[in-house]
Amino acid sequence: MNWLSQNTDLVFDLTLTHLRLSIPPILLSLVLAIAIGYLAHRQRFARGPVLTLTGLLYAVPSLPLFIMIPVVFGTPLRSGSTMIIALTIYGVALLVRSAADAFGSVDRSVHETANAVGFSPWARFWRVELPLAGPVLLAGLRVVAVSTVSLVTVGAVIGIQSLGTLFTDGFQRGIQAEIFTGVILTILVGYLLDTACVWTGRLLMPWTRPRPRTNSRAPLHVPADVAGGAR
Amino acid sequence: MIEFRDVSKRYPDGTVAVESFSFVVPSHETVVFVGSSGSGKTTLLRMVNRMVDPTSGTVLIDDQDVQQVDKVQLRRSIGYVLQGVGLLPHRTILDNVATVPMLRGVSRAHARKDALGLLDRVGLDRALATRYPSQLSGGQQQRVGVARALAADPNILLMDEPFGAVDPIVRAELQVELRRLQSELGKTTVFVTHDVDEAFKIGDRVVILSAGGRIEQADTPERIVAHPANDFVADFIGARSARRTLRVQDVDGREVVVDGDGRPVGMLAT
Ligand SMILES: Nc1ncnc2c1ncn2[C@@H]1O[C@H](COP(=O)(O)OP(=O)(O)O)[C@@H](O)[C@H]1O
Ligand SMILES: [Mg+2]
Numbered sequence: 001m002n003w004l005s006q007n008t009d010l011v012f013d014l015t016l017t018h019l020r021l022s023i024p025p026i027l028l029s030l031v032l033a034i035a036i037g038y039l040a041h042r043q044r045f046a047r048g049p050v051l052t053l054t055g056l057l058y059a060v061p062s063l064p065l066f067i068m069i070p071v072v073f074g075t076p077l078r079s080g081s082t083m084i085i086a087l088t089i090y091g092v093a094l095l096v097r098s099a100a101d102a103f104g105s106v107d108r109s110v111h112e113t114a115n116a117v118g119f120s121p122w123a124r125f126w127r128v129e130l131p132l133a134g135p136v137l138l139a140g141l142r143v144v145a146v147s148t149v150s151l152v153t154v155g156a157v158i159g160i161q162s163l164g165t166l167f168t169d170g171f172q173r174g175i176q177a178e179i180f181t182g183v184i185l186t187i188l189v190g191y192l193l194d195t196a197c198v199w200t201g202r203l204l205m206p207w208t209r210p211r212p213r214t215n216s217r218a219p220l221h222v223p224a225d226v227a228g229g230a231r
Numbered sequence: 232m233i234e235f236r237d238v239s240k241r242y243p244d245g246t247v248a249v250e251s252f253s254f255v256v257p258s259h260e261t262v263v264f265v266g267s268s269g270s271g272k273t274t275l276l277r278m279v280n281r282m283v284d285p286t287s288g289t290v291l292i293d294d295q296d297v298q299q300v301d302k303v304q305l306r307r308s309i310g311y312v313l314q315g316v317g318l319l320p321h322r323t324i325l326d327n328v329a330t331v332p333m334l335r336g337v338s339r340a341h342a343r344k345d346a347l348g349l350l351d352r353v354g355l356d357r358a359l360a361t362r363y364p365s366q367l368s369g370g371q372q373q374r375v376g377v378a379r380a381l382a383a384d385p386n387i388l389l390m391d392e393p394f395g396a397v398d399p400i401v402r403a404e405l406q407v408e409l410r411r412l413q414s415e416l417g418k419t420t421v422f423v424t425h426d427v428d429e430a431f432k433i434g435d436r437v438v439i440l441s442a443g444g445r446i447e448q449a450d451t452p453e454r455i456v457a458h459p460a461n462d463f464v465a466d467f468i469g470a471r472s473a474r475r476t477l478r479v480q481d482v483d484g485r486e487v488v489v490d491g492d493g494r495p496v497g498m499l500a501t
Binding site: 107109110112113114115116117118119120123128131132205207 | 280282303304305306307308311313315317318319320321322330331334335363379
């Protein structure tokens, strides 16, 4: 661990860079997957083709993708933007099916209730369907989060800095401690983001929080005047 | 006042749920539509808040054709208790009750404060306010459904078998409390049930329906019992059954009412 103590600044910088490359594609793929997944959920005929096509994006090998993106989006090859776009594409590929399933998991009767009490379609989406799709979306998002953190390291091969740089550099110079540091920190960053997803979920979806088992069938409280009138 | 003017509904699969139904629900009265399952009660009820649009005919509220009112606005102005409660599982009891006022633009704090008052009104402990629907019993959920329907202080209340899913004791309790609420609030109410006893307990007027939303008889409960319009009605209300053929028996000088089997029901009031 002598290596680590002499390179804390480098490791710290690379960890921050790694986070900077991971978080935007995770959030972007969530937003895009919600939009595409909702469309696939609502338009029955679109569901099959949309899910298959977006799913296949995951099969596109990463190196050709890194070369395609600058051509299509005009980003420099060795840039964070190229990396973020590539990872967003993979994230969307992983998450669209979960998103469509998440909306499908919302009970039809809840949908009907929302209409019956006067939610507009827009309000119904934001305040009923999206929150209730939350738990299934969250499960999908956790997979995307850790997968993205891991995929960021691949950029090191084409010279985009991240914790992956520690492996490429460590291999070239034969420094095992450097390779280990890279691997362990990548896993830790993955764990960190996964945990962040879980806590954000608990915060935003209080009804899914595990609750202490109090007696859920508390006796009916009948005010005295009502009881008088009722009996 | 709600007026059904010659309404029919044919669903896309060809089912004719309602055929040429005409009826007027007077303001501040409770009218019960009663009929067996599939007779078109839910379809009729949903024509009022445009959850179902009739294939022909018109529904008018205070002489205005509901087709000319924006669906979303219309629904926010009508209290609706759904068959099977239909609370939003991700909102607390308080927020479920506050839903409609908030959709109508009332501030959250204000809507919640009113919602607490409504919990009292329907006989629910305020301690339940922060729970989620899955943590309540069936009867409690039904009360929340009623509180939600009342929250926007609508002129019209639609209730679709609201007490269908609770046990008979709780059900009887809820029926009594609904009567009390009705006498306090005087909403124009359409209540749907397949239970004729419930219809007689709750309705100022009862409409007995057969398949296709056909009106077999529409009258006050007592007149229906006194003069069933036809055999269908007589059968439906069990006019010839033991529990409806009561007589008075002298028991040690006191007048006891007994049913057709001679079982005591009560005493004649003096
Ligand atoms: N969305 C629908 N599509 C096709 N048929 C329907 C639909 N809703 C109800 N029906 C049919 O219309 C008839 C009346 O239904 P409904 O109004 O729900 O009756 P009730 O509430 O009295 O049980 C039934 O035969 C039912 O199967
Ligand atoms: Mg029904």
